[in-house]
Amino acid sequence: MKKYIFTLVILLVSSLIFLSCKTSTEPDTSTGEGEVTVSGQVIDNSTGSPISGAEVNIISDGIEIGKTTNSDGRFAATFSVEKSKQILVYTTYTGYYSDSTLVSVTAGEESSVTIKLQERTTGEDISGDPASIVLISTSSQSIGVRSSGSVESATITFEVQDSSGNSINIDHSVWVNFKLGQTPNGGEYINPTAIKTNAEGRVTVSLSSGTVAGVVQFVAEINFNGKQIISKPVNISIHGGHPDQTHFSVATEYLNVPGWNIDGFENTISAIVGDKYANPVKPNTSVYFTTTGGVIEGSALTNELGIGTATLITSNPRPVHPLLGKGFAVITATTADENYNKVTGSTIVLFSGYPIITVDPTEFPDIEHRGSTTINYTVMDENGNPIAPGNSINVSIVEGDGAMLVGDVNFTTMDTQSKAATQYTFKIVDNDLVLPLGRRSLTIRIKVSGPNGIATAWTSGIID
Template identity: 40%
Template sequence: MRRIFFLLVAGVLFWAGCDQATTEETGGIVTLTGQVLDAETNDPIVGALVQLQPQGLITETDSVGRYRFEVTIDSTMELTVSATKTGYSSASLPVLAVPDRTIEVPVLRLTRTATEEPVSGEAANILLLSQSDQAIGVRESGSKETAELVFQVSDSMGRPVVLDHAVRVRFRFGVQPGGGEYLFPEEAQTDNSGRVRVHVASGTKAGVVQVVAEADVNGRTIRSQPVSLAIHGGLPDQNFFTLAPAQYNFPGWVAYGLENTISVIVGDQYGNPVRPGTAVYFTTTHGVITGSVLTGANGQGSVTLYSANPLPPDGIAIITATTADRNQQPVTRSIPVVFSGPPNIDPCMLDNQNNCLPGIPVARLNQSYLLKITDHLGNPLAPGTRISVEAQGTKVKAVGHTDVELGDTGFQVLGAETTYDDVLRGPGITEFFFRVVEDQTLDEGGTPTVEAVVIKVDGPNGKLTWTFGPEAGSAKVLSEAGEIQIEGNRLKVFIPLN
């Protein structure tokens, strides 16, 4: 009983120590930012004095009434921020400061106590005061189509120009997509706070617009920096809906879990990228595919197709992507993808009419051969597969398709109706011709003699080597794939996928 009590006490002390270790704090820099506004008009108060206690720091608000403090503290503590301005009552509030944080202090609102008229000099600069939106949508896109920009015209001392020094401000585009976007009004006069407003309306094209405000003052022109605004595209359109895989052929029958990226590019009715966040849903007849994606700023997105059950019995899977257009109708596109398997070689000797002779081939001088190289289902092998043919012996070589790298698989029909028969096959894809001849480039003696022909396949689907000599029955096969059988002159390799 005493032993149990000792263990319990030790456990309590251990956890108490851990709790003490985790509650220790370290100091750091805290950044405080905020704004001082007029309590009645909600206008920024320029030149207000802002004080931070207990540090005793003081700063002044800028042209939009904002201020900033950076102060080092030892631990989390409460600070006091206060603001004063001649002609206004003061205001203060407590702020909980945490080391290594940036804290936005609630707005300090000062109430005017004196009724003095504002004064200013002549207009000297134009600054952007506020912007309602960073991006809008093209016309009839379902997104907001207008944005408001507010400019502040100030004198050389940063004071907003009053009515006595009001100026007419013109608005124009810097760059624009050219889809009929426009500004309204085209010009306006500043109010007693030196402010002027303009609205940007989108057109039919996506892109970036720049808005410039300018005014003439005593024979010179003052202008703002260009203000950028993005115009996003509309809803998807069937004619501008593109679906494509990273590879139309990948070795999905060789192993489970192999990946093939399926990408979509979605445009609106004007051929511009659709608005960001447009959802596209994906399905597949075979394997497993990521269900959906949201398009980015360029109208693009991608998902992943995995080799998995069910595997296509003929090697052809159909991938379909679906979204919706502005009329709430489906927008869809389908593509085929070949799940290719392990390599097979079907060689034969050709007669004078290029017809295959029966039986397993033998190595002979001045003999032509045909190779049919496919996967176990008769489909082309995946892109990147290397096929090489070498004639070994004295003063001999192989000519023709002796060094080939396969590209991606093509189709006669591309879409939801694609079938096994639509896969492109034939010379340079699944059929390869070569001939064993005398090598007249070699400066050596002796009679041309063929000792062996070596055929190698090496690529994503696996490695396979077939060697045959001048004697019947001399064929040898090496494979990394699995069980090998020779039926007639056809080589079959079987890989168990469980």
């Protein structure tokens, strides 16, 4: 019995220790927040010897943690962060130049860094007071939105120079502030917001993206003896993340193309791809296309607007849709989201054929003096579908006079798949308003010409 109780106590203690360790290191899966430990060593750049008593300041989102190196030049600090980011480690020691180093950290993980301080020597170049701020470098001109899988931060280095264009030395070191200008307002931020120049007159800052794509503009500025010194604006582009099913659609240049009988007609198909924040996805995202009719380019890369295009070419096989019937092709575009799940969408393109005209009646009843009659006609292809846009339909009197035509008599077909666009009508009106011209014949021609082909039909009758 005692042995059983002892074993149970050991198991309970072990479980508590395990849970305690897990809570202190692993990030919260719901928020991504967790603890991170940054450790490192400060050494002399020339000799490699550890520097004891150096002041190390760790700066992250307005929080500053101060540490002093031990006899081995080592330091360590533990604090909370959200997901992954860059923090600033600012180190100073008497007789040495200060150092600013950016360190990438991730919640639930440890990061280490070696800080090398350069000893100050006598007889160094003397600089003047700060007069300008110039951009030295950027790690990237573009970054991805938060959780995009792309690099989400950029490192920017400025140099403060005197009136002669020389970088200011440590004796003229000043604090440089950073301010955001135009932004997408998606939660992007700069870290740190202020930093002191090092021995080379330089400062380094990190820009982290938010959840909205766009361009971020920011400046560096100094307030020195009542004078404000400002850098030229720096622009960094933020592009979108991975495709999202809710923000994915497929569009076609033409709904209706003359492709049932004609090969080689080209139609542009576009996949419009957005991320989960409704931004255009990052450029060069791959989209794959398939079609049930004709042939289509297999893949495309998205542009800055998140649009990838492919060319559909009319050819065999001619499409047959299970519900819509002959002539209707389904074009499908496919990509993948951040979890490798399929993201897909489709559109329908009608392959229309040669035009066929039917007239009712082909012989209209006699029209009395100042009377009229109605003629109905249809224009469709051999599958009963509307013909493509750009076809001209013209109704004209080719024999007889003293009459006019009113209605669907001279127009160009529109881009549609609706069968309602196959039915038309016009009236024949006796416009002899003074004296009757007598009994006379009238012949009317209905002609279709354009990309689908040419067709002609007739109707005729008598005007009294």
